[in-house]
Amino acid sequence: MTPEVVLVRGGQADAVRSRIRSDFPDVRVLDDETAHPETTIVAGRVRDEELPGLPALDWVHSWAAGVESEVGPALRRSGVAVTSSAGNGAVPLAEHAMLLALQLDRGGRRWADAAREARWDRFTHGELAGKTMGIYGFGNIGAALAPRASAFDMTVIGLRRDVGSTPAAVERLYRPEEVLDFAGRCDVLVVTAPLTVETRGAIDLRVLSALRPGATVIVVSRGGIVVDADLLTALDSGAVAGAGLDAHTVEPLPADSPFWSRDDVVVTPHNGATTTATADRGTAIFLDNLRRRVTREPLVNRVDPSSLA
Missing domain, CATH: 3.40.50.720 (NAD(P)-binding Rossmann-like Domain)
Incomplete structure (x- = not known):
């Protein structure tokens, strides 16, 4: 040999x-x-x-x-x-998804802005308990994320191509053809899928518009799955209340990207799994x-x- x-x-x-x-x-x-x-x-x-x-x-x-x-x-x-x-990065990406979910739900960016100005800013914010997290592309990251979200008293659902048996801490798994039914239950949509010919552009305005009122969108796997222009449209219309983006269609995220300057978007530099x-x-x-x-x-x-x- x-x-x-x-x-x-x-x-x-x-x-x-x-x-x-x-x-x-x-x-x-x-x-x-x-x-x-x-x-x-x-x-x-x-x-x-x-x-x-x-x-x-x-x-x-x-x-x-x-x-x-x-x-x-x-x-x-x-x-x-x-x-x-x-x-390899399932655990830190699951943690990062929870970080972004909390930041968006609690208005963390507003607190950070106030702290820089030494300004005492108290306001009413949300809580994750009782909400439903939908994990799009339920795989390694989803398996790590589901029990963490469940520990926050969230209901967890997932979507993946091969449904099989339902993992612990997950109420139900949906198939790709059921994406609108899946989206209709999501208060927090977390994208954990790989970028493939099937997933590129899969989260478009049709899916974003089907989310529950006040829903947030988090991307921790790959950019290009959520259509950027459609996400901006959904944010502008209020169909989506906020977005936490660690993975981006173009990386590094261009300096002129509108995502940088929006108060309803948290941007991190595809850094969630760098441990x-x-x-x-x-x-x-x-x-x-x-x-x-x-x-x-x-x-x-x-x-x-x-x-x-």
């Missing part, structure tokens, strides 16, 4: 190389991030123009949970296996897959390139 040759790229490259050398002594690890013709595995990004110089490559692992921006057209067509780090633990979980996912590769077991977190937006 041809020995595996692994090229590691990214912020934790040195630590990952050390783990591979320690745990997989029969695997050769390249010393730097330079592509080598004998490379069979890359942990990190591979640019399309590098592929001709990587004739032995047959597996790429992305440190990202969503890989649509990591996998170029040539790599998608190449037949090379692609895996992701899906699930040390997220990186550690991504490393663990890759090392488990490397073990599977060595023992000839199926890889987990396989990505279907044809589904990528």
Whole structure:
């Protein structure tokens, strides 16, 4: 059997190389991030123009949970296996969704503005208890978010393609074709879906208009699922009371984006999962897959390139 040759790229490259050398002594690890013709595995990004110089490559692992921006057209067509780090940021993104939900419901931006001016500003605000949170694209993030929302005495519903059994802390799962019924129950809509050909633009004005009066919209997975122009229209009309956006259609969010200056929008810079633990979980996912590769077991977190937006 041809020995595996692994090229590691990214912020934790040195630590990952050390783990591979320690745990997989029969695997050769390249010393730097330079592509080598004998490379069979890359942990990190591979640019399309590098592929001709990587004739032995047959597996790429992305440190990202969503890989649509990591996998170029040539790599998608190449037949090379692609895996992701899906699930690595589920916990901090669930926490971030709750942070945004609380900020929007309680008027946190108004308090922050008053604090900067040393102004005592007391006002009537909302509470999450008794409201319904709808999780669009119920997967790893949804599984982490549901019990957290339930702990705030919220009712939790979800929507995903494969309904299957209903998870704990979730009242009901809806199918994509039931999206309007799903939206009609949401006081807080949280988008946790990956960006795919099916989800791009799926949350449009029709869906936003179906939300409960006073509803808020939170996006923590990927931009492009909610139609920006439609969200602005819904905010202007009052159909949506506020939005918390960590993921954006264009990143970095342009300085002239109207989302920056709105009092009813909280913007964070796609930073909700940037924790040390997220990186550690991504490393663990890759090392488990490397073990599977060595023992000839199926890889987990396989990505279907044809589904990528």
